[in-house]
Amino acid sequence: MDSVKDSGLAPDNRPSVFLSYARADQKRALSVIAALEQSGLRVWWDGLLEGGDTFLPTTEAALESADAVMVLWSKTSVDSHWVRDEATRGRERGCLVPISLDGTHAPLGFRQFQLIDLTKWRGKADAAEFQAAVRAVHGFAGQPHRAPSKPAGKAPTRRSVLIGAGSAAVALGGGYALWRALMPGAAKASENTIAVIPFSNLGDESQAYFSAGLSEELRATLSRNQMLRIAAPTSSAEFRGNDQDVLTIAKRLGVAHVLRGSVRSGSELIRVSVELLNGRDARVDWSETIDRKPSDVLAMQTEIAAIVSRALANEINAQAVAEGRSGDLAQIGGTKNAGAFDAYLRGKALAESSASEETDRAALAQFDAAIKLDGNYASALAARSKVLAVIANETSRIDEARLFYDRAIASAEAAVNAAPKLAEAYSALGYAIYNGRLDPKAARQSYERSRELGEGDADVLRTFALYCAYTERALDADAAIASSIALDPLNPGAFRAAGHIAFARRDYDLTEARMRQALELNPKLSAANATLGSAMFLTGRNQEALKAYAAEPTAFIRLSGEAIVQARLGNKPAAEAAFNELLSDYGAASKYQQAQVLAQWGQGPQALERLREAAAVRDSGLLLARADPLLDPIRTLPEFSQLLSKMGLS
Structure with a gap:
């Protein structure tokens, strides 16, 4: 028996947690397990191991899943090699949630993560400090967070965990088998995952x-059905015009289904x-050829999305529609x-080409034309x-940049007003306020709303993650970027x-690993080599x-990087050049980079002036x-904080 269906257990899509602790802390760990389960999470801990299970392979598999x-x-666990090894894997996977049971700091190598302090926690699942940990888990799982509704029960025992899952646990043969059965996505892609490959132009x-x-x-229409998980466009576009087989595509993108097609457009008919x-x-679950007049193309888009949702699983779409989460044109910002x-x-085609400022301005003209025809077209x-x-970022004229940012804010505000549930509208507004007005506080509400609505949008998640990283919200940043990468695994x-x-x-070790992954996908990616160089420096x-x-x-x-490193090597002429x-x-457009150089040269007052x-x-x-490490030499100066x-920005 290797599936949930065969085992007789219902599919369980709750977020899952691997709990690592020292044996001496088991009493406190049991309280944590109880509260996690009450909060709607599945927990793997070593008490689930059956007699006869092979400890290391079973634990490693659970750790990876x-x-x-x-x-x-705790004072005990910081000296445990097992706990450190498991924490290291959590860090490498980008899904670490660190807790302090007694006020103990994390050991070296883990102190860059925001620590959740449970020193004064009394075991209540709805306590604010505990719910911070639950939110982090939901973020890594890419699922919305809901507070627990029932009071905490007694701490679970190994017996109650197994019996509570039903008699099928015995048939499956051990605690780890039960864990796998409760995790349909651990061994294979979930049934609600799909990649939309760019259609061929005939x-x-x-x-x-x-x-x-x-x-x-x-793809965007499908992604707004929150019962589905859709691979992001950048990763899917990797296979545009590619003759790789469906099995290879599905494996690389981690999806259970692949949607592909072709378009032949004429003046009177679109097929x-x-x-x-x-x-x-690689079997064909469904196929269809649809002919429509050009004026009916919008209805065709929605029609295909509805058919695909039903083809994947009738209950998925039915549940989404019943809960008002499948999306419609008025709700999702269409026309x-x-x-x-x-x-x-x-x-969109011009903007995504990223060829030059000229193509960006041409894209702007097309969006202006679309809005002229439909002033409420939120997308x-x-x-x-x-x-x-x-x-605004491309222009070298400061006055022009401010004007473009003001227009960007106004356009995003209009998008929000036209479609209050459109995630990318809030993301655009947060970005424009944050970068145009340098006001992280004013941008926060828009970013938070984008995260709430955009759990299936890799771009929205990535933008939110960077905002959190530079406002020192490490756990939120880690959770959001992990979800973004899961949706977009081939996006540099x-x-x-x-x-x-x-x-x-x-x-810096993780910085190097991530930047090498990015450069492997796109060797010419801007800012990746520079950040890699900074980590090495x-x-x-x-x-x-x-x-x-x-x-x-x-x-x-x-x-700026060469000026910093050449000075460290003692090559003053090259650094000054x-x-x-x-x-x-x-x-004037490089004042910030000049400050980085001067800070690293030990010229604090000059760096502050820049x-x-x-x-x-x-x-x-x-x-x-x-959060910039290159400014650390002046970080302790009172003038810097001021x-x-x-x-x-403080």
Whole structure:
């Protein structure tokens, strides 16, 4: 028996926790287990092991399968090699939830993680400090958090855990088998996971934007059904025009189903052929060819999404509709105007090309055209806000940048008003306020709402994770980026973001690992080599750091890094040459990078002055200052704290 269905147990999609603790702390651990289970979580602990189970393989498998690894640090457990090993794996997997039972600090190597203090906890599941840990687990599992509704019961025993699961536990043959049965996603992808591969364009090359855009909008429509888990577009696009077989695609993306199709568009008719394939044996579960007039393309998109949801599992879509979570055009920010939809798809294609400021401005023109045809087209308003923020970052004129950010905020606010449940609208608003006005407090509400609505959107999760990382919310950042990577495992930007998050908390080993993953996917990815170089520099590997900086394609980041490392190597002429090139080529636009260099050169007053100048021109680099390791040499200066406080960044 190797499936939930065969075992007679109902599928259990609750978030799962691997609990690591020292034997001397078992009494407190049992209280934690009881409260976790009352909070709706599944817990694996060594008390689940049956007599005759092989301890190491069973424990390792559970450690690899759990959504989160919760470690109970205490005076005893910090000296336990077992606990440290399990905590290390949780850190490597990016799902560590550290708890202090008695006020003991985590050992070296784990202090970059925000520690949840349960010293004064009295065993109540609804206590604020305990619910902080529960929220972290839900975040790693990519599921919404709901507070417990019943009072805590007595601590579980190994016997009650097994009996409570039903007599099937005996038939399955041991505690670990039960654990696996209760985790349908541990050995294989859950049935509600699907990847939408960009549709092939069978018509004129000028219509390629339409086939790609239609499949992307179909993916977005499906992702708003919260009963489904949809692979993100960047990872799915890896297989655009790719002849890899369905089994390979499903395995690489970690999904149970693959949706692919083709589009042939003409002036009077659009033909879309779609097939849903099973990722385990490549059989076709459903296929259909749909012909529609161009004016009916919007209805066709929604029609296909509904059919796919039903094909995956009738009960999934039925439950989502019953709970109002399947999404409709009015709710998700769509349009009923075919012309507006076409302009929006053209704008998306231009924006995603990231070719130049010229293509970004061309994308803006298309979004403007879409909004002119439908002023309440929230998805277009949100996309317009994002591209306005991109242009603001590209321009070298400070006054123009402020104007673009103001327009980005206004566009995002209009998107929120038009579609109050559109996650990307709140994400765009949070980003524009955070970067345009350098106001993390004002941006927080929008970011929080985007996280709440966007649990299936990898881009929303990634943006939220970076915001949390630079506002010192380590657990929230870790949970969000873990969910983003799970949805988008082939996106180099996701791993780069994870590297930035690790760098902000000074975990340089993890920074290096994540940046290497990003560069393996895209060797030309901006800012990845520079952050890799910074991690190497801060761990004393100066020659390696210099090579990493030399490979950085973004010049002003490369120059600041080279100026720092050359000075450390004692090569003053090379350091000054890089710094002078930074000044001459980028001037006021590089004030923050200049401050980093001067701080590392030991010129604290000059570094602080550059930061003040950066503040005067509202340099968005200042948002990194609160957590930037390269500014550590001046972090203890009173003037540094005063500057951050004055800007609302402390």
